[in-house]
Amino acid sequence: MSQIEFLQQLHRAGRIGRRELLGRISALGAGAAALTTVVASEDAYAAETPRRGGTMRMGVGGGSTTDSLDPSTWNDSVGTVGGFAFLEALIETGAGNKPEPGLAASWEAKAGATEWVFNLQKGVTFHNGKTFTADDAVFSINMHRGKTKSGAAGAFSAITDVKKTGENQITISLKSGDAEFPMVLTDYHCRMVPDGTTDFSKAIGTGAFTLGGYQPGVRVQGKHFANYWRKDRGFLDAFDLTVINDGTARLNALMSGQVDVINRVDPKVAGLIKTKKDFELVVSPGGWHTVVSLLQDKGALFENHDLRLAMKYGIDREQVVKTLLGGYGNVGMDHPIPRGDANFNTALKPTAFDPDKAKFHLKKSGFAGNVVIQSSEAAFAGAVDMATLFQGNLAKAGLKVDVKKEPADGFWSNVWLKGNCVVSYWAGRTTATQMLDVAYGPTAPWNESRYKNPKFAGLLDAARAEIDAGKRRTILFEAQALMSDDVAALIPAFRNSLDAHTTKVGGHVPTSLSDMDNSAIATRGWMKA
C-alpha cells in the first residue's frame, strides 16, 4: 500500500481531517493532479460516518484453548482483540504513536518526569454497575507489579509507587525519569478492572461490550454495553469472534462470507485480495521484527567486532523481505525502531549485502570455525527458512554456518537467551525507549545478546529522561546509528501486519503497532448498512 492510500484510509475512518490529509499528501511531493484525484475519490467516498448497530463477525488467528480473560495472561491477537472490547486502558495509542486519553482524561509530569499525575475520567461505570475510581486504577496497575505472573512485569519494573491522590486522581513514581511514561501505560496487559478482582472470567470492565459468550480457543462474543461512557466509540450491537488459526481456513471464511474481517493474511495471497472489489486489504507497518541474537558476553564468540561485522555484511536483508514476507515488510538496520516511529533514524542506510566486505572482516577477525544458528518454528513461521537463507548468504563470504533446528517445545526456556546465535523475534513496543530498554537495556533480563556497551547505556538513560522531544530524537538517532554498527544482533526485517475485510466493514484502519486496528476493532469499527 502506498503512503497516499494509507493516509486515505485514515481520513475515511475520521482519524485525520481533510486539511491534514491534503497537507501530508502534498508533503510527500504529490503534484496538483494527484491531489485532485485524491479529493475526487474522497468526495465519492462521502465522508463515511459511523453507523450504529449490526454485528461484526471476525475470524482471528492467534488464539488457543489455554487463553483466559485475565489481562495479565494475554499474549496473542485473540486475547487482545477480544479483551480490549471488554476492558479499557488508562491511555491509548493514538495516531503517530502519541498517547491519547482513555480512562485517564489528562496527565502531567513532575520533578524531571519521575513523578506522573493522572486525572481519571469521571462518571464511568463498570459492567457490574460499580463506578470507576482511583482505587480501581491503583489495583489494576499493581496487578502487574511485584509478585506477579504478568507479561507487563518487565515494563512496569520502573514504577516504584502508585498512589491514590484523590477520588479521581493517581500519582505514579518512577525509579528514574521517563518523558514517555504515559506510553508505558498503553502496554496491552494494563487494562482497568474493579478493585480486588480475582475472578476474571466475567470480563468486568468499562469497555463498550459485556461478555456474551466465551470458549477459549474457539469463540469470544460481546454484546453492546448500554452504559458505555464514550459516544465516539462502540457502534456495534454485538461482535462474534471465531478463533481461526489456520491461514487458509481464515481466508476461506472471509471469501465465503462467513466472517467480515480477518487478521494475518498470508502475504502470498495479499495481492489477490487487492484485485477483488468486495474486499479490502489493510496493511499496517508494524514494529514486529525478526532477530538473530549473537551472544556478546565477555569471552563469547561474538565479542569479536569484526566477526559481528562479517555477519552484518554477509546477510541479504532484501531477500528476507522479498521471500519471507512476500514484500510486505521493510529492511531492518540492526536496531529495533520501526519506520513508523517518530524517532526512527532517517539518515541511516541499511547495510547492503556485500560478501566481499564480509570476507574482509572475517579474515580480520581470525575466526576459522563454524557458526551454529539455532532456529525453531516456535519463534515464528519461517524462522528456520531464514536461518537456511543466511547459511547460503554467508557461504558466499566464506563463513561456514550450520543450521540447528530446535524443537518448538521448550524453545523459550531452553534455547532462547542461552544459545550463541539464536533466531527469535520481538513484537513492537509502544515507544522507542521502551523497545531499546526491554531488549537491549544493560539490566534488561531479556537482553538476548547481553549488549552492555556503556556508551549505548548512557544514551538510553539520557533519552528516557529527556523531556524535550527534539533533543530526545537526536539522542535516539545516535543510539540507532551506534547499534547498527556495534550491536551483536541481526535485525534483518520488519514485518507489516495484514488484515482484510469485506467492504461492509467501516473504521478499520492501519496502525503502527499491531493488527486489527491495534486490537481495538470491536470498539472503533462499525458495520455499514
Added chain:
Amino acid sequence: MLRLVLQRLGFGGLTILAASVLIFVGTELLPGDLASAILQNTATPENLAEMRAQLGLDRPAPVRYIEWISHAAQGDLGVSLSNQRPVADELAPRLRNSFFLAGFAALVSVPLAVFLGLMAAIYQNSYYDRAVNFFTLMTISIPEYLVGYLLVKYFSVRWQIFPSLANVTSETGFLERIDLTFLPMLTLVLVVVAHMMRMTRASVLNIMASPYIEMAFLKGLTKARVVVRHAFPNALAPIIAVIALNLAYLVVGVVVVESVFVYPGLGQLLVDAVSKHDVPLVQACGLIFSCVFILLNLTADILGIISNPRLRRPR
C-alpha cells in the same frame, strides 16, 4: 462366552490403567514447563517462579500422579493450569462435538463402505469393481487437508452451498449442526471409506475361496445370495475390527480436519494443551483418547466373539 467377554473387559481396564501411567510419564518428560511456555519472551526469573508456585509445579511427580488418577476416577479431572477453568467444563462441549462429527461420519461411511465392498465382491473384476477400487484408493492417498480445501473451494467459496466454518456452539440446533458439519463429515467419509470398503471386499473374497461356498454355488444359488448370506457373516470379524479402528480414528485423529474447518473438537484442544504444557488438560485428553480407543477395540473384540458361532457356543 461370558467368561471370554469378562476376561476382555478386565484386560481393557488394565490397559487403561497402564495407559494412564504412560500418559503421566509422557507429560513429565516434555522439555520446558508450562510457566515458561505461557510467558514466552516476557518471562523474568521472578514472574517465572511466581507462576510455577501458583501452578503447583514445585511438588514431586508421584504425588501428583496419585492425586490425579484418584481424582480422575471420581470424575474430577482437575483445573486447567493456564486458564483456571475446570478441565471437565473445557472437555465436555468438545467431547460432544467430536462424538457428533464422528457419529455423523460413521453413520454415512460405514453402511456406504460395506455396501460398496459387497458390491465389489459380487462384481469382482468388473468395471464397477475397478472404478470403485481406483476411486477409493485415490481418496485415501490424498492428504485429508487437501480434500478439505478442495471441498471448501467448490462447495463454499465457488457455489456457496455449505459453510466453510463449522463453528458450532452448544446452542446450535440439530439441523444447523448438520449443515455446518457437512463438509468436515464429507472429508472424513472420503478418507475412511476406502479402508473399510477394501477390507470388506478382501475378507469376503477370502471366504469365497472356501469349499462351503463352492457347495452353495453347486446348490444353484445366485452369486449375490451366496455373498450376502453365506460369505459375509463369516467375514464379519475382520470387517468389524477395521470399522472399530476407523471409528477410533474419527474420534481421536481428526485434528487436521478440525483445523481446516475450525471445528471445536478434542484434537485441537489436545494440540493446544501440549504446546502450552497444560498438563491436566493433556492428561485428561490422553485418558479420554485411550479410553475411546480401548473401548472401541473391546467392542470389536466382543462383537467378533458374538459373530463367530464357534466362540459363541464353545463345546
